[in-house]
Amino acid sequence: MSAHSFALQRSNLENLALLAGTFERVERSGTSLDAQQYLVLVDRLKDALGADLPTEGLNAVLSAHPAAAELYENLHYAHAGLCRSPLEVAVAAESAARDLLSRLAGASRA
Known part of the structure; x- marks a missing residue:
């Protein structure tokens, strides 16, 4: 260098x-x-x-x-996800986001 x-x-x-x-x-x-x-x-x-x-x-x-x-x-989420968070926290956050998106999709159909 x-x-x-x-x-x-x-x-x-x-x-x-x-x-x-x-x-x-x-x-x-x-x-x-x-x-x-x-x-x-x-x-x-x-x-x-x-x-x-x-x-x-x-x-x-x-x-x-x-x-x-x-x-x-x-x-950097699009490329690396929650790369600096502990795995348990990252998994919980992604799971909560998925659940929320599912509920919102269901509510929009109703």
Whole structure:
């Protein structure tokens, strides 16, 4: 890996860590944030999650910031499902979603 590539990944990881920490505080604080500010924060965090990042560093940030990990899962759900959730929680969530969709389909027929 070149020095430039390493420096870019480090910068991307530092940016992700700062945004993930901010997002965690906002999500867990219980105080409301202006909707536009929230959207800007989420958009920046999404961009940071899509940047060139070392896998180990990404995993460390996501492990330290559950709100960012949840956003990461939602962004990658189509490809990986609930890849960061414990298996029991993921299975229960998918089962509940399937049951809800079945009930809704039945209600629309009636």
